[in-house]
Amino acid sequence: MSIMIYQSRKDDLRYSFAVGKIRALEAKLLEPLIFRRLIETKERQDIIRILSETTYGEFFKEEAMSEDFEALLKAELLKTYQLIKKIDPNPSSTSNLLALRYDFHNLKGLLKSRASGGDSESFLTPLGLFGPEVIRQMVASDDYSAFPQEINEAVTSLIDELEKTSPSPQWIDLQLDRLLYKYLLNQARLHKISFLVVLFRWQIDLSNLKTLLRIKLMGKKRTFFNSVLLEGGEISRELLLSCLEEPLGNLISRFSFTPYAHLLKEGIEAFEKNKTLALLELLADNFIITFIHQAKYITFGVEPLITYILAKENEIKNLRIVMVGKQNKLPNTLIEKRLRMIYG
Amino acid sequence: MWGLVYAIAGAATAVILAGIGSSVGIGIAGQTADGLLSEDPESFGNILILTVLPGTQGIYGFVAAFFVIIRLGLLAGTVPQVSAAVGISIFLACLPVAFGGLFSGIYQGKVSAAGVAVAAKQPNESMKAVILSALVETYAVLGLLITILLLMGIKIQ
Numbered sequence: 001m002s003i004m005i006y007q008s009r010k011d012d013l014r015y016s017f018a019v020g021k022i023r024a025l026e027a028k029l030l031e032p033l034i035f036r037r038l039i040e041t042k043e044r045q046d047i048i049r050i051l052s053e054t055t056y057g058e059f060f061k062e063e064a065m066s067e068d069f070e071a072l073l074k075a076e077l078l079k080t081y082q083l084i085k086k087i088d089p090n091p092s093s094t095s096n097l098l099a100l101r102y103d104f105h106n107l108k109g110l111l112k113s114r115a116s117g118g119d120s121e122s123f124l125t126p127l128g129l130f131g132p133e134v135i136r137q138m139v140a141s142d143d144y145s146a147f148p149q150e151i152n153e154a155v156t157s158l159i160d161e162l163e164k165t166s167p168s169p170q171w172i173d174l175q176l177d178r179l180l181y182k183y184l185l186n187q188a189r190l191h192k193i194s195f196l197v198v199l200f201r202w203q204i205d206l207s208n209l210k211t212l213l214r215i216k217l218m219g220k221k222r223t224f225f226n227s228v229l230l231e232g233g234e235i236s237r238e239l240l241l242s243c244l245e246e247p248l249g250n251l252i253s254r255f256s257f258t259p260y261a262h263l264l265k266e267g268i269e270a271f272e273k274n275k276t277l278a279l280l281e282l283l284a285d286n287f288i289i290t291f292i293h294q295a296k297y298i299t300f301g302v303e304p305l306i307t308y309i310l311a312k313e314n315e316i317k318n319l320r321i322v323m324v325g326k327q328n329k330l331p332n333t334l335i336e337k338r339l340r341m342i343y344g
Numbered sequence: 345m346w347g348l349v350y351a352i353a354g355a356a357t358a359v360i361l362a363g364i365g366s367s368v369g370i371g372i373a374g375q376t377a378d379g380l381l382s383e384d385p386e387s388f389g390n391i392l393i394l395t396v397l398p399g400t401q402g403i404y405g406f407v408a409a410f411f412v413i414i415r416l417g418l419l420a421g422t423v424p425q426v427s428a429a430v431g432i433s434i435f436l437a438c439l440p441v442a443f444g445g446l447f448s449g450i451y452q453g454k455v456s457a458a459g460v461a462v463a464a465k466q467p468n469e470s471m472k473a474v475i476l477s478a479l480v481e482t483y484a485v486l487g488l489l490i491t492i493l494l495l496m497g498i499k500i501q
Contacts, residue, residue, distance in 0.1 A: 016379070017378055019457075020382075020464075021382050021383055023376075023461045024379070024383035024464045026464070026465070027384075028383075087379075296461070299376065300454070
């Protein structure tokens with residue numbers, strides 16, 4: 001599968017240093033061989049031994065990290081974001097946008113737990129442009145003015161709506177995603193980073209397609225679907241809405257003109273068989289990884305930085321799949337099947 | 345009198361433009377190389393040649409200008425008599441190395457910077473990136489060659 005939609009633009013020489021650094025860091029990303037070795041381990045101790053030969057090794061100086069893999073993965077991701085922030089000549093248009101996704105993750109957790117009275121602490125991540133403390137204060141005081149104006153207004157009006165109706169947690173998630181992606185897409189367009197525009201638009205489409213299938217499975221109404229669709233993707237709202245009533249088998253042909261035709265075919269067939277989106281999610285992740293490979297051919301621009309963050313997130317997701325799989329004693333072949341495509 | 349002015353302007357143009365090409369080229373390649381070194385200082389040996397390559401254009405400009413100086417006999421201490429036509433000829437003869445150096449220097453810097461990715465991923469293959477970067481060099485060399493042949497062909501007096 002090859003995707004060449006994104007076209008390169010004028011060289012941006014401000015990124016010369018950063019890209020040199022990224023090239024060195026990319027060479028240190030975990031290779032498929034490491035994942036194969038990790039999958040074949042028998043003991044927890046073996047995982048630690050293999051990882052300590054890699055960039056993750058430095059964390060094992062702290063005793064706690066070898067006990068808590070989740071903390072290890074978060075620490076690595078936090079390190080990645082801090083590093084990119086340091087070398088990025090213009091972080092407001094790039095790494096900050098990607099970091100904002102984690103603030104929204106925290107915001108979702110806090111708002112949902114406020115609505116349902118559940119615990120949100122375990123849900124919070126230390127990542128983000130603002131960080132969990134700031135977000136917690138925002139939610140506690142219902143003051144979102146620290147966010148950019150556009151988000152502040154949208155979140156405030158969303159909170160008003162939350163208080164009037166008591167919507168499902170899923171609705172809160174999707175509404176926040178909706179205003180997050182609207183903002184991200186606007187910013188990417190404003191800064192003229194077509195790589196990000198394409199990336200966000202595809203993520204929006206893929207998210208909408210997943211929502212479509214989930215809603216079909218749950219049998220929710222058209223009005224609900226209409227209210228949670230993310231805006232700005234390549235697939236039109238009308239097409240998505242019209243697909244809600246159609247049988248699953250038809251969907252493949254309805255989307256055959258999109259770049260997702262290939263992954264939808266496999267994903268929907270698996271969904272029909274076992275009613276889970278696992279394969280579609282995997283294929284969607286692989287689709288994005290295939291896309292970001294293009295940044296390998298760009299030396300003067302922000303693309304390699306964005307790609308490195310996404311590749312690191314993907315690597316951490318893969319490590320989590322291996323570790324959770326090992327904890328739950330899943331067969332090795334199953335863990336291997338669930339791994340995302342490795343960037344490299 | 346004006347002949348000498350044109351001739352010197354030619355020599356200066358060769359040094360200045362080719363020098364700009366080299367500075368910008370090394371500037372670009374050097375920054376990218378620094379990025380790699382900041383993570384992996386041991387790769388210095390592999391990327392040194394890549395970074396240095398765009399520097400040759402400046403030297404070519406210098407050689408051309410020096411050739412003009414010799415041809416005019418400026419170092420002899422006497423002010424040579426050069427007609428305006430000869431002066432302009434010398435000026436024009438300097439342009440191939442000047443512009444060839446300016447553009448090839450910048451683009452060679454870009455190719456070298458891209459080659460840093462090869463040195464980072466597969467250090468053993470970094471010579472291949474050096475060869476690709478050296479391809480750009482050809483056109484600076486051709487520029488210098490023509491400049492020298494032209495300068496040799498011009499009858500000063």
